[in-house]
Amino acid sequence: MSLFPNMAVGPTVRAVHDEFHGDLLEVSMGPQHPSTHGVFRMVVTLDGEQIVKLKPVFGYLHRNHEKIAESTSYLGSMPYTDRLDYLCSMSTNWAYALAVEKLSGQAVPDRAQYLRIVMAELTRLVNHSCLVGFLFNDLGTSFTPLLYAFREREKILDLFESLSGSRMMCNYQRFGGCRVDPSPEWLAAAQALVDNFPRFLDEYETMLTGNEIMLARTQGVGRLDPAHAVNAGLTGPVLRACGVDYDLRKVDGYGFYPRFDFRVPLGAHGDTYDRYMMRILEMRESVKILQQAFRDLPAGPVMDPKAKLRGFRPKAGEAYGRLEGPKGELGFYLISDGSPNPWRYRVRPPSLINLTLLEEMCLGHTVADAVVILGSIDIVLGEVDR
């Protein structure tokens, strides 16, 4: 028995029969959908509004990134890494640079190390403020929190633009340092922005964090248990929201992070509200890191003078460079055979891996919750599909 008996005319509505639930409705949410954050698709089977099955489908934005990188020089794929997670090109750049530096044993000057941390933490602010804005959009506000978040994001993007020439596709990091040295004016502007950022966070939290509808919509929704999350390889704020203490800035201590004093917030329930709060608290910690970085920023070159960019041929070997991106563990795995281009180039995208538990999080919840849960995972399709 189908929901619409006359199926000869069109395939739009297909009802699935199940002897326990009666008629189930299969809805294909996406790839054209306002809340799938790009061209992601969820095939959900609904019992009323409740989700009984969810199948994530991706690949609509596949751009052959890894294969292209294998046929380009090492430096040549640096701008391509901007396009992976297009909200956080600075940290994606750094992750790639980290892998190549590990492969070739390239040293990085102190000033560049600090600048990298500045860029990575500014990127974290961009990503997390965008994320909470989009999350509220998914929760049904008509763009108001998103536009307040965008106001802050624009300021940071203006800084990125004046430094690297591009707002989102920064292409800033190089093997052995950074591309340009910021002027003292730039640093002063960045510091002013960072000093003002907690005011934005306070405003945001006053307006939204305690909102009763917000609490009712997010607490207990999309709960994830820590064992499951670890088994699935989840990383980043999604994992820490379950209470697992795993932050690569502390675990690996890459770059100069061990020199910085910051804390890693941990959730307890692993639900959407915890995931939201992780972002807010991490932004506060990022502000602390940035202030320390501006305080301690040493003088000196931003590029290792011995670094070779053109005609760069690392000796044969393999390396895996990873860092704590705003979305989780972002890794690049490279195998070199001594030629100018990598023999194997592989990205470990946190967005994709965090997405794998989407069905577990959504089962039993409603369609309205599914978009919120998806929003709280924080995916960027450029990185999921590559």
Place this chain on the structure above:
Amino acid sequence: MNLETLPLQVRDWIVGRFPDALQWLVHHLLSITAILTVFGLFFAFTTIAERKLLARLQNRLGPNRSGLPWFRSLKLWGLTQPFADAIKAITKEDVVPAAADKVLHFLAPVVIVAFSLLGFAVLPFGRHLIPVELDAAILYFFAAGTATELAIFMAGWGSRNKYSLLAAMRALAQLISYELPLILSVVPVVMIVGTLSTQEMVLAQGGWTWGVLPHWHVFTPWGFAGFLIFLVAALAESNRSPFDLPEAESEIIAGHLTEYSGFKYALFFMAEYFGLTALSGLGVTLFLGGWQAPCAFLEFIPSWLWFMGKLASMIVFFIWIRGTLLRLRIDQLTRLSWKFLVPLALLNLGNAAFWALTPGWTGPLALARWAVSAAIIIVPFFLLGRRLSAGYAPRTYRYAA
């Protein structure tokens, strides 16, 4: 020339130019034309007001470009935007899905506009301005208003789109849940005034204490509670944020409007605002003193201007809510109605009964009357409210060592 009766003078002048046999017809046609023009324009400027206000709430500018063709130098702050929107909507292609039920798909926007306009017939816009004096005006208003949900279901079902279908189901659940508190919040007024006629309800709110404190129902404990319940239920009835579940953009794209384009979409849009305006008008009539001036010395301003002013502030309030709040989930929506609003509205009935039984409590007893009446509603408000949000609280977080 008296501003108060100006609309009537214009009407009588026009009617007088027709033969006697036709005068009744012209009389009614004029009322219809007046409603269509005034509220058509009101709708147009509500859309621009909403876009501008929302933009300001979101620290944007909003539409500020459209002016008049051939008069480019004229600066109009984008006020002609609604007309540009209308032209765009009319000239757009009307797409009907191949699989849609063509009759229902076509009928739904027509039905929704027709029914959402009916409510205006019984609203007293001024001291002498009421299109139809009905004895059972309130009943008629709700009967007409409920039919618009039927049109939403027609649209959802007829589009043969799964998002539309989900929206249709949500709209029905919402209708059943919120029609009850809406009507229950109105019943106290009916009990106190003792009539279903809207004009008499406004007349009952006339007069001032010391010339400055108006006797509006909203300034009594039962009236205030009733007004708040009415506001929430009216938001839900007109599918506005935070109850815009049938067209929840982030979840089900555009809900029942997903398969509508061009002018049919505009009709739905229009009907939504007509419904909102009519419900706001009813709220003004029942609780905010209708066309009555707030103070005695402000009575020189025509009554219909007072009505429109109060109506506009209600609309602005609704726009403000839309720019602020998050959307509820369907189960929370129904829970809010059945476990919170309906019990409160029922208690408010008892409250109004108490108020109706104690008109003799004057002097120091008047204070006791107020205290008892307020307690009847405030205590359950907090008790029910605590149950509603039980288990939800902001959390504190630990940090890794």
